[in-house]
Each structure stands twice: as structure tokens, then as C-alpha cells.
Amino acid sequence: MIDPECPRDLTTEEFSSQIAENGLGFAVGPFKVHIRAAVPGLFEPLHLLYANFPLVSADSVFTLHATVAAKRRRPAFWRSQVHFTVDGFAPHEDLPIEQALAVLEWGINLVIAMRSHHFLMLHAAVLERGGRAIVLPGMPGSGKSTLCAALAHSGWRLLSDEFGLVSHRSSMFTPVPRPIALKNQAIDVFRSFAPQAVVGPRIPKTRKGTVAHVRPPIDSIDRQSEQVQATRIVFPQWQDGSRLEWVPLSKPRCFMALATNSFNYDLSGEEGFLTTKAIVDSCDAYRLVYSDLNEAIAWIDDLAKDNGDS
Numbered sequence: 001m002i003d004p005e006c007p008r009d010l011t012t013e014e015f016s017s018q019i020a021e022n023g024l025g026f027a028v029g030p031f032k033v034h035i036r037a038a039v040p041g042l043f044e045p046l047h048l049l050y051a052n053f054p055l056v057s058a059d060s061v062f063t064l065h066a067t068v069a070a071k072r073r074r075p076a077f078w079r080s081q082v083h084f085t086v087d088g089f090a091p092h093e094d095l096p097i098e099q100a101l102a103v104l105e106w107g108i109n110l111v112i113a114m115r116s117h118h119f120l121m122l123h124a125a126v127l128e129r130g131g132r133a134i135v136l137p138g139m140p141g142s143g144k145s146t147l148c149a150a151l152a153h154s155g156w157r158l159l160s161d162e163f164g165l166v167s168h169r170s171s172m173f174t175p176v177p178r179p180i181a182l183k184n185q186a187i188d189v190f191r192s193f194a195p196q197a198v199v200g201p202r203i204p205k206t207r208k209g210t211v212a213h214v215r216p217p218i219d220s221i222d223r224q225s226e227q228v229q230a231t232r233i234v235f236p237q238w239q240d241g242s243r244l245e246w247v248p249l250s251k252p253r254c255f256m257a258l259a260t261n262s263f264n265y266d267l268s269g270e271e272g273f274l275t276t277k278a279i280v281d282s283c284d285a286y287r288l289v290y291s292d293l294n295e296a297i298a299w300i301d302d303l304a305k306d307n308g309d310s
Helices: 012-021 040-049 097-115 144-152 185-193 218-222 251-260 265-282 293-306
Strands: 024-028 031-038 064-071 081-086 119-129 132-137 157-160 163-167 172-174 180-183 203-206 209-214 228-238 245-248 284-290
Touching: 012 024, 012 031, 012 040, 031 040, 031 097, 040 097, 064 097, 081 097, 097 163, 097 203, 097 209, 119 144, 119 265, 132 144, 132 293, 144 157, 144 180, 144 185, 144 228, 144 293, 157 163, 157 172, 157 218, 163 265, 180 185, 185 209, 185 293, 228 251, 228 265, 228 293, 251 265, 251 284, 284 293
Parallel strands: 031 064, 132 228, 228 284
Antiparallel strands: 024 031, 064 081, 119 132, 119 157, 119 163, 163 172, 172 228, 180 209, 203 209, 245 284
């Protein structure tokens, strides 16, 4: 048998057996992630969401080893839980087993945030078209992930939904196109917008409400080694029933807002300052208020044309 290049080359049964017994390694942007998932309810969702990520040999040096396993509580009538560990350590308490996929995805994000200080890490979606990146920083509830998922299914290449990874003293963004987590009503909004998209199962009653994950488009994964220059920063804010409104931001205000939306600006010292400055100097910046995805995407498309993108 020829060694598979991606999980899509494996049957569900083959994938389930391998990821449960010895685990599988995936190339995810600049990271090599090893996942062992001994939870039967995880097999099909992981096969679906990670279908197109390149597999990595087991003898590779991995960024992290993540394991999720079922753990039955006592007395026996209590609900089973899922136990998450990274490199043998549990970073948080066990959670209900029905949330196993969310626990794994949150756990991987947590480890990336804690171990990737060789980058400036922005809490931002990043997408590219025409060789130029748009950066969408946003706090929870801003509509960042919904807008990111919609753009990724409207002709934009996904670099990341969660992490804007920037090489120090540059404005070059490194892709890490992981599954996009949507919450609550945003799940149905996105499904209506992009019915062709591949979306994992709904996971109810998490600490963030109901969660579902959008599989990254295959082109974004195939091009995950391609860095790109940022030329625009848009701070989105979803407001129910609002009209589309936008205002340009000055360089100083953009700098402060971008630093606020960073995972590690405070830890980066002079490198963080110079990297943030390089991004701001290379970009036009705006605040965008929206309630309608189609209007927001049309505005961003027009913005891209104004900056010379095709």
C-alpha cells in the first residue's frame, strides 16, 4: 500500500484505527501537530475536518502531541468526560465527552498561543487575494469568525481565523489555516450563506454555547507555506440590524487597537513594537460595522479593488 499523503486517502475505518491507536501527525501551517484521539465519537468529525491536511511521519519532530481520551467518572451513573493532555500534561479540567472535538480544538489553539513567541501573534483572521492580505482583528462577539468563513468561501484564501502570525520586524503573515469555529446563531447564518461548505457537527452546551467547525478550503491548505504581505486592516463589529458603516483609522489608533488584539505583544518587548509598527505602516485601516454578510463582503471586495487587487 502506498503511504497516504492526506487523511482523505484513508477510509474512515483506517483513519479511526490509526488515530486511536498510535495517533497521526498533521502539517498545519508552520506547525507539526500529532493527535491521538481515543474517543469513538471523534473519528468521523476529525476525518471530515482534517481530510486535506498533509500527514507527517511519526518520526518527525512535532510542535505538540495532543491526546484526547474518554474518562469515566464515579459513581458509574455519572457522565463520561474527555481528558485532554498535551505532551503528557493536562492544561485544564476534564469536560463532558460530548465536547471532545471542541476540547481538542481549543487545546491546540491554547498550545500554539503559549509556544509561538517567535511570532507576533495577533488575535485576528487573515485572508489573501491578489497577493495581498487583509487582517481582521476582533474580540469574541465581533463577528470576525463568521466574516472570515464567508470570505474564505467567496474567493479569498484563508490564512487563519484565530492567529495572525507575523514574522518579527516584518508585515509578512504566515498561514495556519485551521478549522474555523462558529458559535450559536452564526452557524445557521454561515450555512445559509455557503451551503456548499463542509461543516462539522454541532456541539451544544459548551462554555461558548453551541459550536461547529468549518473545514478550511483545500486551496488554502495546499498553499499554507505561502506567506503574504498585509496591506489592509479592518476591525469588524457585527451589530444586529445595523446599517453598513465604516470609518478610516489613523495610524496611532490602529497601532493601539492592534496591540490590544495581540496574544503576546506585552511579552515581545521591542520586537513586538517594531513588528506592530511594520504592519501598521504597510496598511490602511478601518472600522467596519455590519449586520449583513453580503454587504460586508461586497465592501471588502471593493476595498481590495481600490488597493489594486484583482
